[in-house]
Amino acid sequence: MQKKVxxxxxxxxxxxxxxxxxMQIVKMVENCATGQCECMSDETKKKIENMxxxxxxxxxxxxxTGDISKEEIEAALxxxxxxxKQ
Numbered sequence: 001m002q003k004k005v006x007x008x009x010x011x012x013x014x015x016x017x018x019x020x021x022x023m024q025i026v027k028m029v030e031n032c033a034t035g036q037c038e039c040m041s042d043e044t045k046k047k048i049e050n051m052x053x054x055x056x057x058x059x060x061x062x063x064x065t066g067d068i069s070k071e072e073i074e075a076a077l078x079x080x081x082x083x084x085k086q
Contacts, residue, residue, distance in 0.1 A: 003077055007070045011048070014062040014073065025053050025060045028082040040076035044068060 004015040016025060029051045031037040050065040064073065077083060 001083070003083075005070050005074050005077070008063070011063070011065040012068050012070055012073045013064070014077070016060040016062070017058065019058075020060050021057050022053065022055060022060050024082060025062055028080060029053055029062065031082060037080070037082075039079040039081070040072065044072045044076065047072075 001020045002015075002017045004017075006013045006015070028037070032040070032045065032048075032051065035045075047068045048064055048066040050063075052063045052065075054061045054063070
């Protein structure tokens with residue numbers, strides 16, 4: 001799976017391509033929204049106003065709205081248990 005993180009005017013956009021299922025990204029977002037993820041700090045979670053998943057298997061986009069940095073999101077992706085299954 002390839003992950004590309006881009007800073008946008010509204011926040012951060014992540015493009016996932018390759019071996020990625022849309023439901024995998026939806027599950028990651030649900031875990032974050034319900035506080036079940038440990039990938040990002042509470043400080044970063046508070047900055048995120050909205051999370052929207054688009055696309056299809058093999059080409060999924062995740063748009064995060066809020067005053068968040070590209071670096072914060074890259075760090076969270078590196079810690080994600082959904083994306084980095086042991």
